[in-house]
Every structure is written in C-alpha cells, then in structure tokens.
Amino acid sequence: TVAPNGPAPSAASLTAAATDTTPTATQKITLRGTLAITSKSEAGQQVQVWIKQYGAVSWTRASTVTVSSTGAWSYSRYFGAKTAVQARYFGSVALGAAQASSKIVTVSPYISVTAKTTSSSYAPKTSYTFGSTIYVPVAASGAPSGAVASLQKRSGSSWVTVATGKLSSTGKVTLKWKPTVRATYSLRVAVAGSSTISTGYSATMSRKVA
Numbered sequence: 257t258v259a260p261n262g263p264a265p266s267a268a269s270l271t272a273a274a275t276d277t278t279p280t281a282t283q284k285i286t287l288r289g290t291l292a293i294t295s296k297s298e299a300g301q302q303v304q305v306w307i308k309q310y311g312a313v314s315w316t317r318a319s320t321v322t323v324s325s326t327g328a329w330s331y332s333r334y335f336g337a338k339t340a341v342q343a344r345y346f347g348s349v350a351l352g353a354a355q356a357s358s359k360i361v362t363v364s365p366y367i368s369v370t371a372k373t374t375s376s377s378y379a380p381k382t383s384y385t386f387g388s389t390i391y392v393p394v395a396a397s398g399a400p401s402g403a404v405a406s407l408q409k410r411s412g413s414s415w416v417t418v419a420t421g422k423l424s425s426t427g428k429v430t431l432k433w434k435p436t437v438r439a440t441y442s443l444r445v446a447v448a449g450s451s452t453i454s455t456g457y458s459a460t461m462s463r464k465v466a
Contacts, residue, residue, distance in 0.1 A: 267293070269292045270358045273289060280398070283368075285334075290326070298327035301323050301351075304346070310451060364454060367398045369396050
C-alpha cells in the first residue's frame with residue numbers, strides 16, 4: 257500500500273471490445289482490449305474478465321488473463337444468453353499502479369437455426385407438385401426449452417406463418433405445410449427467443465410449387 261504522503265499511483269486505463277456483440281449461440285467470440293499504465297511497462301500484468309448474465313444479481317469472474325508487452329489482452333468464449341462483460345485491473349503495489357475498469361460490453365446472442373425442405377421420406381427437395389406437402393426439418397442451437405419454430409412464407413414486405421411446432425429436447429422439429437396456390441415461395445424458419453436470447457432465423461429458401 258502506498259503511504260498517504262507517498263507518490264500518487266500511476267494512472268491506469270483499460271479498454272474492452274467484442275468481435276461481435278450479436279453472435280449466434282454456437283459462435284465463439286473474442287473479447288480484447290488494452291491495459292495502459294502511465295510511464296510503466298504493462299507486460300505480465302493481469303486483467304480479470306467478469307460477466308453477469310441477464311437477470312443475475314451479482315458478477316462472476318470468468319477468467320484471468322495476462323497482458324502482452326504492449327498491454328494487449330484477449331479472451332474467447334461462447335455466449336448462450338444475454339451477458340454483460342467487464343474487464344477489471346486491480347492495480348499493482350510493485351508498479352504503484354491504480355485500479356481500472358473497462359466500460360461494460362453487452363453480448364446479445366441469438367438462436368442458431370438451420371432448415372431444409374424434403375419429401376415425406378426426408379430426401380432433399382426444392383420443387384414440389386401442386387397438392388403435395390412440403391416437409392421442413394429444423395435444428396436449433398441455444399433455443400429455450402419448448403421453444404416454438406414457425407415456418408414462414410414471404411408475402412410482400414411481411415412474413416406470414418404457415419406452420420408451427422415445438423422443438424424437442426434436442427432442439428429439433430419437422431414442420432409440414434401444403435400450399436394451396438401454385439407459386440414460387442420464399443420460405444424461412446423462425447425460432448422464438450426469450451429475454452436472454454434473441455429469436456433466430458434460418459436462411460431464406462426459394463421453393464417452386466407447380
């Protein structure tokens with residue numbers, strides 16, 4: 257501890273940023289930043305990464321990382337729920353360096369959704385005879401328990417739900433829809449999110465019914 261009448265602690269600053277603040281639940285992102293201590297070498301100093309999930313009361317230390325000779329630090333992980341992240345430096349008696357905290361970075365992930373269209377035997381299919389049923393196997397990662405998947409068709413500037421189903425415990429469901437009009441449809445699947453993870457959407461699929 258620096259004596260009251262001793263030299264003032266060296267000023268320290270700490271930054272933090274994420275490579276992506278809206279990743280999918282299956283996407284690992286990297287948090288990185290820089291520790292700077294006035295007139296001191298930052299090499300070997302340690303930065304702690306603290307996290308707090310949405311709705312939590314307290315923060316939890318996720319990791320402790322050692323900064324480089326330039327003061328750079330980084331930490332990578334997956335985020336399955338909306339989470340606040342903050343880097344913290346607790347100072348150094350040896351360097352006479354003060355404490356510092358970064359701004360809080362909020363990571364808001366969304367559900368990862370994949371979908372395809374098949375026949376009744378689940379063989380991949382992209383065009384259908386009028387009167388037949390379109391089968392849409394869906395797989396989602398990061399979805400809340402019992403989340404609903406919705407097959408949607410494009411109608412002008414809007415999306416209209418044509419079939420729904422609840423995901424199984426493994427995040428899968430097969431949706432079925434029998435079009436009543438011959439047309440080429442733009443289709444997608446939406447899986448409903450929650451307060452901790454955003455709704456996810458599959459890629460748009462163009463399917464012809466003739």
